[in-house]
């Protein structure tokens with residue numbers, strides 16, 4: 672089948688794109704409004720975009736059927752310029768899902784999900800204490816595109832529990848972190864536990880010697 676992506680009809684492009692650009696990491700983003708009220712919500716249109724400087728990006732759609740009303744996360748980041756990406760691992764999945772519930776702005780999703788906070792190292796917004804890793808970010812820029820915002824964040828500090836760091840690199844012990852990925856809009860996810868394989872890159876010298 673061929674789908675014409677140039678004709679309007681947001682739901683179709685949403686359904687197809689989020690099923691095909693997958694699996695995606697999930698950022699459970701903590702942010703604060705000007706009065707210090709905390710907010711948490713998951714975003715899977717998320718990735719790192721470059722490392723020098725360290726920039727991550729995420730796409731936040733405006734509230735459905737509400738014209739141009741931004742989600743609380745996008746509004747907070749625009750107003751206070753800071754946020755924290757908490758890495759979603761298997762043990763946090765259910766609580767991450769609670770944070771995606773469309774609570775009124777004054778409700779703290781972290782309380783609803785029974786998650787607690789710990790102070791961040793650099794930014795005012797706290798990280799989620801139960802998350803094993805978190806990226807502290809300052810808003811680099813926000814692009815408004817149609818009914819969405821693409822938010823770029825500069826990573827200013829990274830927290831990782833010691834047990835998940837191999838100091839030799841340093842590398843992340845990703846096989847032990849058990850991060851999860853989102854697969855589509857039907858509530859499908861993938862776990863990474865026991866599903867690692869290793870495939871080192873091939874140098875040109877090795878290629879010439881026949882290595883594949």
Ligand SMILES: Cc1cc2nc3c(=O)[nH]c(=O)nc-3n(C[C@H](O)[C@H](O)[C@H](O)COP(=O)(O)O)c2cc1C
Nearest residue numbers: 712713714715716730731732742743744771772773
């Ligand atoms: C796993 C998962 C990933 C999500 N990814 C996105 C996303 O990339 N962009 C988006 O706008 N909403 C996404 N959502 C929906 C938001 O989390 C949801 O609209 C949330 O209520 C927004 O909260 P806020 O208004 O407190 O920012 C996702 C939901 C789930 C469960």
